[in-house]
Structure formats: structure tokens, C-alpha cells
Amino acid sequence: MPEQSPGSRPTLEAVAARAGVSRATASRVVNGGAGVRQSLADKVREAVEELGYVPNQAARSLVTRQSGAVAVIIAEPEFRIFSDPFFEQQVRGISRELTANDAQLVLLWVEGPGDYDRIARYLAGGHVDGALAFSLHNDDGLPALIRRAKVPTVFGGRPGAGAAAVPYVDCDNRGGARTAVRHLVGLGRERIAHIAGPRDQTSAIDRADGYRDVLFDADPALTAQGDFTEDSGARAMAELLERRPDLDAVFAANDLMAAGALRVLRERGRRVPDQVAVVGFDDMVTVAESAKPSLTTVRQDIEGMGRLMVRLLTRVLSQDGDGRHVGAPASVIMPTELVRRASA
Amino acid sequence: MPEQSPGSRPTLEAVAARAGVSRATASRVVNGGAGVRQSLADKVREAVEELGYVPNQAARSLVTRQSGAVAVIIAEPEFRIFSDPFFEQQVRGISRELTANDAQLVLLWVEGPGDYDRIARYLAGGHVDGALAFSLHNDDGLPALIRRAKVPTVFGGRPGAGAAAVPYVDCDNRGGARTAVRHLVGLGRERIAHIAGPRDQTSAIDRADGYRDVLFDADPALTAQGDFTEDSGARAMAELLERRPDLDAVFAANDLMAAGALRVLRERGRRVPDQVAVVGFDDMVTVAESAKPSLTTVRQDIEGMGRLMVRLLTRVLSQDGDGRHVGAPASVIMPTELVRRASA
Known part of the structure; x- marks a missing residue:
């Protein structure tokens, strides 16, 4: 699984350089235009894959789809979300990245098992284009709900054993x-x-x-x-x-x-x-x-992980939309680093 | 403006008693059925008005409408929402009351003026049946946005001078x-x-x-x-x-x-x-x-004010739905009380 640092979004220029083609050619391939030789098109797609490039229209797809909104779902009760600084940092990164994509963040949380059916109905109702989900406990019902609602989703943190094969962002x-x-x-x-x-x-x-x-x-x-x-x-x-x-x-x-x-x-x-x-x-x-x-x-770069979740969801949505695969959305494991202070 | 204590939801029985009719008659009027003399029907409607009765189908209308969801919109940046215990208490009361109505809470907030257009599009898109809005500063754009999106709304706190005539819940x-x-x-x-x-x-x-x-x-x-x-x-x-x-x-x-x-x-x-x-x-x-x-x-009963906002919105929605007015939704001013501790 590739390790990516947040903020280093690859450009179309980088894709063109990597593929050894002009920017115009790279653009035509990425935007699904015709008139590019198959061998060149394959090279561009390879470069897109290797660099993890997110084409602009994929980013824009967040807003050109039905709702223009993305749900952030946290499988924790409200009092924890509002008191643990961890959630605030995650939501901050997500909020900034969604805003940059002109997509509306709607925050949902789970007070108890009784909430899952209602959340599933909401998600299945087409009110959001995708979801970013935090399922922190092995026994919570969020991964099952996501599977049921069939809404494109990226998890924050590796989900437990019962979860479907959904891409996630985690730290190492x-x-x-x-x-x-x-x-x-x-x-x-x-x-x-x-x-x-x-x-x-x-x-x-x-x-x-x-x-x-x-x-x-x-x-x-x-x-x-x-x-x-x-x-x-x-x-x-x-x-x-x-x-x-x-x-x-x-x-x-x-x-x-x-x-x-x-x-x-x-x-x-x-x-x-x-x-x-x-x-x-x-x-x-x-x-x-x-x-x-x-x-x-x-x-761990909690805010950066939030931003990456949005980028990963953008890629999932760009696949879903038109069948042109711009790279299988792999999960991303972010590196960690030791910060030395006084205690050790 | 009536002062109401939270949790004292009036029953249909109370409406019938106040109107001096049978429960069956009160029910027929409230549910829009025919066959009730005009003078009796008027008495029932008066009783509904005086008691602030919310018929069950009005409560249910939160979920039988298009989305089953209610937006809570806070015109504050995310770092304030997640750090000020005031918002947590407000959201807690709202969350519990919406859950009791099987309605989905979706939380939105405003980082800056650039967010208003996007939020307006989301609200106008039919993704929520109504909104509960906290517009704390006279110069924020939330009341104007609400007017534009034409989504039924109740404000938390009296909005500033620029706001439309929207019902609100505030303390005294x-x-x-x-x-x-x-x-x-x-x-x-x-x-x-x-x-x-x-x-x-x-x-x-x-x-x-x-x-x-x-x-x-x-x-x-x-x-x-x-x-x-x-x-x-x-x-x-x-x-x-x-x-x-x-x-x-x-x-x-x-x-x-x-x-x-x-x-x-x-x-x-x-x-x-x-x-x-x-x-x-x-x-x-x-x-x-x-x-x-x-x-x-x-x-001030912050959590109770949140619950009342939901009840008021329920009444607004029940009017919007079918033209049968069950009582003009007046704003509610909650009483306060002095809590004596050691400092005075």
C-alpha cells in the first residue's frame, strides 16, 4: 500500500512527464477524449495509477452528482465527539478538503444501535454522494450498514474483521x-x-x-x-x-x-x-x-488523514460514475514519527 | 408568547377536555376527517392552539416526508462548535428529540462566508425536511440563506434585526x-x-x-x-x-x-x-x-431549548404539509432561574 504525504497532490504535468507525453495528450486521456493511441493512453493511465493522480473532473464529480454532499459518520455518541480533540482534528481536515472541492459536509453520529436503520435509510435515499466513516469498535454496526446502503465509502482507521473490503486511511x-x-x-x-x-x-x-x-x-x-x-x-x-x-x-x-x-x-x-x-x-x-x-x-497526522480520506473518496466516486477506472482505490497507511520531548 | 416547560407534551385527551368534546371528535378534527360541526371543530382547533398540541401525524411527518432528515446548521466555525460546551448541550437536546421522532439529524456548520451558497444549494435540494439554525451574530448570512432556500426553519436564539419572521426558541x-x-x-x-x-x-x-x-x-x-x-x-x-x-x-x-x-x-x-x-x-x-x-x-435550560426547537419545527412542517393549520408557530421564550452558589 502506498504511503502518501498529505498535501502533495500530483499534477497533470507530473502525469504527463511520467508517461512521457505532452500535457495535452495526458489531459485528453484523463478526460476520456478520443484520438489518443492506445499505447500512449495506457502509459498515461499507468502514470495516473502510479502517482495517485486525481483528475479535476473527479474532484468536481463530488458536486456535479446528485447531492453535492458527503456524509461524515462517526460511530460514537455525541458527548464523545464533542469532547475528544481527536475527532475535532479529523473533522477539520475533512472539512477543509471538502470545502476545497465545494462539497457539503453533513455530520452524522450514532448514539446507539437503534440509529443504524435510520442512518441507512438516509444514506440510501440519495442525499449524499458518498460517506466517510469512523468505525472504531469491532462490534459497531457501521460497516454492515454501509454495505447495506451501497453508498461509496472510505473508512477512517482500519475497520474490524467483520468489515467489507472498503478502502480506508489509517496511520502505521x-x-x-x-x-x-x-x-x-x-x-x-x-x-x-x-x-x-x-x-x-x-x-x-x-x-x-x-x-x-x-x-x-x-x-x-x-x-x-x-x-x-x-x-x-x-x-x-x-x-x-x-x-x-x-x-x-x-x-x-x-x-x-x-x-x-x-x-x-x-x-x-x-x-x-x-x-x-x-x-x-x-x-x-x-x-x-x-x-x-x-x-x-x-x-500521526490526524488532520492529514482526514484530507486523504476525501481524496480517496473522490477516486472511488470517479470510478463509480462512468466506469473509467483511474486507479483502484487502495487503502492508505500514513507514516508516523517519534516526537521527542522530556518524558523519554 | 407562551412559556412552555420541556417534556410536557400535551395529549389529545387534554385537547378534547379543553374543547369539551369527546376524544373521538377531537381526533377527527385533528386528523382532518369530515363530519364534525363547524362550531365544535373551531373549539378543538382553539384547544390545539392554546395547548400547543402536536398531533402524532405531524410528528410522523418528519419521517414520512421526502428525506426524513433535519439539518442543524450552526453559523460558527468547527473549532468553536467542538470546543464550546454550549453547542454540545444544544445539540444533545435536539438529537434526543429528533431520535424520538425517528428523524435523522445532519449537522452542518459555517467556516466562512464562502460556505453559504453551498449550504443553500444543499437545503434547496430536498435533502432535509427542515432546519434548526443557530445564527448568533447579527452579520452572519444564515437568516438570508434560510429565506432563499425556502426550507422550513426554527432558529435557536432570537435572530438579529435582518432576519425574516421565522419562529425561534430563546431563553428570557x-x-x-x-x-x-x-x-x-x-x-x-x-x-x-x-x-x-x-x-x-x-x-x-x-x-x-x-x-x-x-x-x-x-x-x-x-x-x-x-x-x-x-x-x-x-x-x-x-x-x-x-x-x-x-x-x-x-x-x-x-x-x-x-x-x-x-x-x-x-x-x-x-x-x-x-x-x-x-x-x-x-x-x-x-x-x-x-x-x-x-x-x-x-x-437557562439549553438542552430543553433544543428539544423545543424540534417540537416547533414539527408544527411548522405539519402546517406546510397539507394546509391544515394546527396553530401558528409562535416563538417560545423559556424562563430562566437564579442558581445560588458561593460567589453571590
Whole structure:
């Protein structure tokens, strides 16, 4: 799966250069015009595929279709959406990219299982051209609903096992976790604990797998379970100190849990990073920078992932519309990077 | 304008009793059936009007119409919607009431003036049966857009002067402010300052009017301007202390500004409430209860106002649908109440 950085939208010029044809020829092929030799047309299509080029009319198709609107569906209750800065960042990237395409964002969410039928009816009613869906828990009904409504969709985050083969945008959760743990190993830490996220979320599972990739023989007592909230991180930290008072590092599966862990370490008089080094995941800036000490963490480009979801949906829609395939919409895994602050 | 408490939805039985007819007769009139004497039918319609009865089929009309969806449009950028607990509470009440009507909530917001055309196209496209709109600033384009799109709409908060005659739900901003100021007067305070909200928002204007209703001869130097944010409240408080160091009370036009004022009073060593009594407005519980000291404030039922907006829209839709008027949809002004805590 290709790794793309956000904002680097390939141009038609780049496609022409890659295919070794003029811009006019590339344009004719991309816009479905006739009069281009098959061999040249194939080269252009190859270049489109390789570069992930999104033709303008595909972008415009978002608004020339029936509704000009795209649903953003979050399988979380309203109180979480409005209180977790994670969602705000995702929605911000999506909102900007849809606005750039003159497409209307309509936000829907799921308070409970009773909402799925109604949402499916709305989606099936032609009121949106496509959907961007966040299905964070393995047992939520969103992927099934999407399948039923037959509306072109891109997922944010890899959906659980029950999901259909729908393209998604995710960050490299497993690779990012490996980077975090290798950083702690590089600091000379020998008893590295893990505070894991909820077992029903693919991001948490992948981050725990990354921890085990590096520390495949770690004592199971060095892993404690959290649920991505700050309080759960504090509880997990207390458990870990009980079980393994000799631990010298912690990799928490997100920043909020890391903040909870830091709080408990401070209360117990453990110096960070001297005695216990701590690394988080996400780089929620409001959390990581204000942590005491400030939090070393694995950064994912949440806003950029939102923008990429729109670009991917644009490609799905351009295929659906007229049968001209401009490149199979593959899922996109965004790279992560370690952001060093004071805690490790 | 009738004051209604949320949740007290009048029944058909109540309509029949008020009209002095049988339930069957009331039902025939409400459901448009024939065979009821004109004089009785008029009595039933009067009772419907007086009680604000919403017939079931009107509630159902939300879903039997074309889309089954209602747009909630907030004329604020996404970062404010996701960070101000006020919007979360409003959306919560609306979400619950729409769910009870099996109608789909779709949330739209306005990042900038460039968004209005697109939103108007979406609304005019028949993708929603109605809209609930929050237009907080006199100069935003939402009321004009609503007029253009011709979609049945109820406003949250009284729209500014430029708005069409659209029904709205608001709280009694002016009366609530009077209650707050009278409370301070009752405590024996004689130099009561006001921290006003933005001059382009009707709620802020009405609250300042309420302050002046009670203290019509107050020194203008006792009023300072804020913008509903905590920092602006702190700045206004510092200004007021500069101008009138002898002040002994402050009525802030919202809780966030009151929290900023409390911070400055604490920094300057002014004891609250002994030396300076402080009253806010809104009763944002997360703000008012955690303030030091906890904040006496004017409570408005934000969630209940959201629910009422849905009920009002239901009535507008039931009129639009078939020409049978079940009562002109009047705007609703909800009462406020003073919540006493430690600050005054």
C-alpha cells in the first residue's frame, strides 16, 4: 500500500512527464477524449495509477452528482465527539478538503444501535454522494450498514474483521509502536511496560502488536489494560507498579493514557524520565505539551488523514460514475514519527 | 408568547377536555376527517392552539416526508462548535428529540462566508425536511440563506434585526439579567458592574438591557466589554477595577467571562463574595461548579431549548404539509432561574 504525504497532490504535468507525453495528450486521456493511441493512453493511465493522480473532473464529480454532499459518520455518541480533540482534528481536515472541492459536509453520529436503520435509510435515499466513516469498535454496526446502503465509502482507521473490503486511511499503528519501543530500548531501558488500549479497536490491537514485535519475550505482567481515557491510564500505571515495581519505562497506546500514567508516577515519587521513561501515541498537542514532564510520543497526522480520506473518496466516486477506472482505490497507511520531548 | 416547560407534551385527551368534546371528535378534527360541526371543530382547533398540541401525524411527518432528515446548521466555525460546551448541550437536546421522532439529524456548520451558497444549494435540494439554525451574530448570512432556500426553519436564539419572521426558541435573556442584578441589589450591593457580551449578539444585547432595566442610572464606567470568552472576562474585570476600584459586585453576561473575572479578583486579592459579589449567566455546570468560589448564575435550560426547537419545527412542517393549520408557530421564550452558589 502506498504511503502518501498529505498535501502533495500530483499534477497533470507530473502525469504527463511520467508517461512521457505532452500535457495535452495526458489531459485528453484523463478526460476520456478520443484520438489518443492506445499505447500512449495506457502509459498515461499507468502514470495516473502510479502517482495517485486525481483528475479535476473527479474532484468536481463530488458536486456535479446528485447531492453535492458527503456524509461524515462517526460511530460514537455525541458527548464523545464533542469532547475528544481527536475527532475535532479529523473533522477539520475533512472539512477543509471538502470545502476545497465545494462539497457539503453533513455530520452524522450514532448514539446507539437503534440509529443504524435510520442512518441507512438516509444514506440510501440519495442525499449524499458518498460517506466517510469512523468505525472504531469491532462490534459497531457501521460497516454492515454501509454495505447495506451501497453508498461509496472510505473508512477512517482500519475497520474490524467483520468489515467489507472498503478502502480506508489509517496511520502505521504497528510501525509507530515499534519505533516507540525501540526508542526506549535505545535509552537502555530493560523492563518496558505497555498500557494497552481497548481490545476491540484495531488501532489498539496494532499498537500492542508493535510492542510485542520488539519485545516478543516480555513478561506478560508488564502489560496492563486501559480504554484510551486518562483515568484508565492512571489505573493501569498503578497496577503495573504493583506487579513490577522494578519497571523502568512505559509505552502507553495513546497520549491521554500516558498523561494518566505520568500523574501516578508523580504521585508515587518516581522521577520521569530518570527512573521511568514514558512514551505515548497520537501527539495530541494539547495533551502532550502540557503534560509534566512534556510527553515524548508517536505523531500521526490526524488532520492529514482526514484530507486523504476525501481524496480517496473522490477516486472511488470517479470510478463509480462512468466506469473509467483511474486507479483502484487502495487503502492508505500514513507514516508516523517519534516526537521527542522530556518524558523519554 | 407562551412559556412552555420541556417534556410536557400535551395529549389529545387534554385537547378534547379543553374543547369539551369527546376524544373521538377531537381526533377527527385533528386528523382532518369530515363530519364534525363547524362550531365544535373551531373549539378543538382553539384547544390545539392554546395547548400547543402536536398531533402524532405531524410528528410522523418528519419521517414520512421526502428525506426524513433535519439539518442543524450552526453559523460558527468547527473549532468553536467542538470546543464550546454550549453547542454540545444544544445539540444533545435536539438529537434526543429528533431520535424520538425517528428523524435523522445532519449537522452542518459555517467556516466562512464562502460556505453559504453551498449550504443553500444543499437545503434547496430536498435533502432535509427542515432546519434548526443557530445564527448568533447579527452579520452572519444564515437568516438570508434560510429565506432563499425556502426550507422550513426554527432558529435557536432570537435572530438579529435582518432576519425574516421565522419562529425561534430563546431563553428570557433580559428577564434573567434583571433577576441577577436584583439579586445583587438585594445583597446590599451599590456599585454593580456589568461585563457585557459581544455587541452583535442578541443574547448579549438583551442581557445588557436587563442590567440597565434595574440600574438605569448606573455609571457607564461600570460597564466593560467582553466577547463571551474567559480571557475577555479577565480583561474586562481588570479594566473595571482600574476605572472603579470601589465596585462591590459584577454581573457577567456569561459564565466563562465570570470565571475570567473571578481569576482577576483572586489575583488582586479581592475576596469573593465579601468584597465583590459575582453572578454569571448560562449555568454551564462544568464552568460554574468548578469556579473558585463556585459561581452563582442564571440558569437557562439549553438542552430543553433544543428539544423545543424540534417540537416547533414539527408544527411548522405539519402546517406546510397539507394546509391544515394546527396553530401558528409562535416563538417560545423559556424562563430562566437564579442558581445560588458561593460567589453571590
